[in-house]
Amino acid sequence: MEESAGLSAPFYYRNKAQFPVGEDKEGNPIAGFYAGRTHSIIPNISCALGVKVNERILNIILDFMKEYNIKPYNETAHEGIVRHVLIRYGFRTKEIMVCLVVNADRLPHSGALAERLAGIEGMTSITLNVNKDRTNVILGDKVKLIWGQEYITDYIGDVKYQISPLSFYQVNPVQTEKLYARAMEYAGLTGRETVLDAYCGTGTIGMIAAGSAARVLGVELNQDAIRDAVSNAKRNQIGNIRFYQNDAGRFLLEMAEAKAPLDVLLMDPPRSGSSEEFLNAAVKIRPGRIVYISCNPETLVRDLKYLTKKGYEVGKCVAVDMFPFTDAVEAVCLLSNRKPDTKVRTVADLEGCYRIRDAKKNQD
Numbered sequence: 001m002e003e004s005a006g007l008s009a010p011f012y013y014r015n016k017a018q019f020p021v022g023e024d025k026e027g028n029p030i031a032g033f034y035a036g037r038t039h040s041i042i043p044n045i046s047c048a049l050g051v052k053v054n055e056r057i058l059n060i061i062l063d064f065m066k067e068y069n070i071k072p073y074n075e076t077a078h079e080g081i082v083r084h085v086l087i088r089y090g091f092r093t094k095e096i097m098v099c100l101v102v103n104a105d106r107l108p109h110s111g112a113l114a115e116r117l118a119g120i121e122g123m124t125s126i127t128l129n130v131n132k133d134r135t136n137v138i139l140g141d142k143v144k145l146i147w148g149q150e151y152i153t154d155y156i157g158d159v160k161y162q163i164s165p166l167s168f169y170q171v172n173p174v175q176t177e178k179l180y181a182r183a184m185e186y187a188g189l190t191g192r193e194t195v196l197d198a199y200c201g202t203g204t205i206g207m208i209a210a211g212s213a214a215r216v217l218g219v220e221l222n223q224d225a226i227r228d229a230v231s232n233a234k235r236n237q238i239g240n241i242r243f244y245q246n247d248a249g250r251f252l253l254e255m256a257e258a259k260a261p262l263d264v265l266l267m268d269p270p271r272s273g274s275s276e277e278f279l280n281a282a283v284k285i286r287p288g289r290i291v292y293i294s295c296n297p298e299t300l301v302r303d304l305k306y307l308t309k310k311g312y313e314v315g316k317c318v319a320v321d322m323f324p325f326t327d328a329v330e331a332v333c334l335l336s337n338r339k340p341d342t343k344v345r346t347v348a349d350l351e352g353c354y355r356i357r358d359a360k361k362n363q364d
Helices: 053-068 110-117 173-187 204-210 223-235 248-257 276-285 297-309 347-353 356-363
Strands: 016-023 029-034 041-043 082-089 096-102 123-130 142-148 152-156 159-163 194-198 215-220 241-245 264-267 289-294 312-320 330-337
Touching: 016 041, 016 053, 029 053, 053 082, 053 096, 053 110, 110 123, 110 142, 152 173, 159 204, 159 223, 173 204, 173 264, 173 289, 173 312, 173 330, 194 204, 194 248, 204 215, 204 223, 204 241, 204 264, 215 223, 215 248, 223 241, 248 276, 264 276, 276 297, 289 297, 297 312, 297 330
Parallel strands: 096 123, 194 215, 194 264, 215 241, 264 289
Antiparallel strands: 016 029, 016 082, 029 041, 082 096, 123 142, 152 159, 289 330, 312 330
16 A cells, blocks of 8 residues: 555635525525535535635525525425535636526526626536436436536646536546546556546546557446547547447446457446446456546445455555545555456457447447
C-alpha cells in the first residue's frame, strides 16, 4: 500500500452540489441539507465544501420562489413544484450550471428566474429536470433547457469534458487529477495496447488513456453519459476511442466469447462493486493488467479476493482522499495476470475478433 494522496486545501473543493428545497414553519422556501437518516431539511445555503457562488444562486432562487409564490415540493402530499437545486461548476472554465428539479412539466415565470441567474458571471446553463415520481431518487430522466446550453465544460489534465445535468463526473477536480494520474501510472501504457474503460461515464479516464494506447473502448449503460462521452471525444479530436451503450458485464462477456484481445482493463464501478458476470468475463478474457478504481473499500476487497483466486495478484494500491473530513475514500489498485499472454495485439486483430463494426452505430 502506497502513501495516501491527500488534499492540501480541503475546503470549497466540490464542483457539484445538490440542495433539497422545502419550507419553514412560516411557509417560507428554504434550502439546505437533510438531517441524518431523515428527509427533514436543515436550512443552510453557506457550505464550506461547495463553491462560494452556490450561496448567491440559492438566494436568487429562494427569493424568486417567495416573490412568485412557487411552492416547494412536499413529499408527503406529493404536491408543490421545486424539489432540488443542482449546481455544477467548472473549476478551470469557470462555467456554471443551475438545474432545478421540479415536480411539473414547467416552472412558472422561469424567464424571470433565468434573467436573474444569467447576471452571475460564468452562468452557462439553466435547465429544468422533470421528476414527477414518488421517489427518493433526486433526478428524473427528462431535461428541459431554460437558458443558455444544456451542458458546461471543464478539464481534467489536457482533456476537455462536456458535462450535462445527468452525467456522472468526479466532484473533486484536484484529487481526480491525482487519482487518474496514478491509474495511468499503474496501466503502464506504451502506445501498443488495447484498453477497455468499463463503467466509463462521460469517458474521462478512457480519453486520458487514449493518448498512450493504440485503441480504447468505453462502455457505459447510461445513455446521456455515452452521448456526452462521444461529444467529448470529438471535442478533443481523439480518434482512437469508441464508446458503447451497454451493460459493462454483458459487453465484456461478448468480447471474451469472441476472443477479442484486451491488454489493459480500466474499471471504475459503482459503490456496489462489480457484478459476478463482469468479474467472470474479466477472468475469461484475461487482460495482462487490471486497474481497479473504487469508491467503496468493502466491495473493492470482495472483488479483489475473487480476482486473486482466479490468477491475478495485487501489485500496487493507493488511497486518494476525495472527500476530506469524511470516512469516504477512493482507491486505485493494480492487478497483474500471473500467467500473462505476452503477445501484442493490434487494432486489426481487434477488428477481426470482435463484432465492433456493428456497434459503431452508437457513434452516429
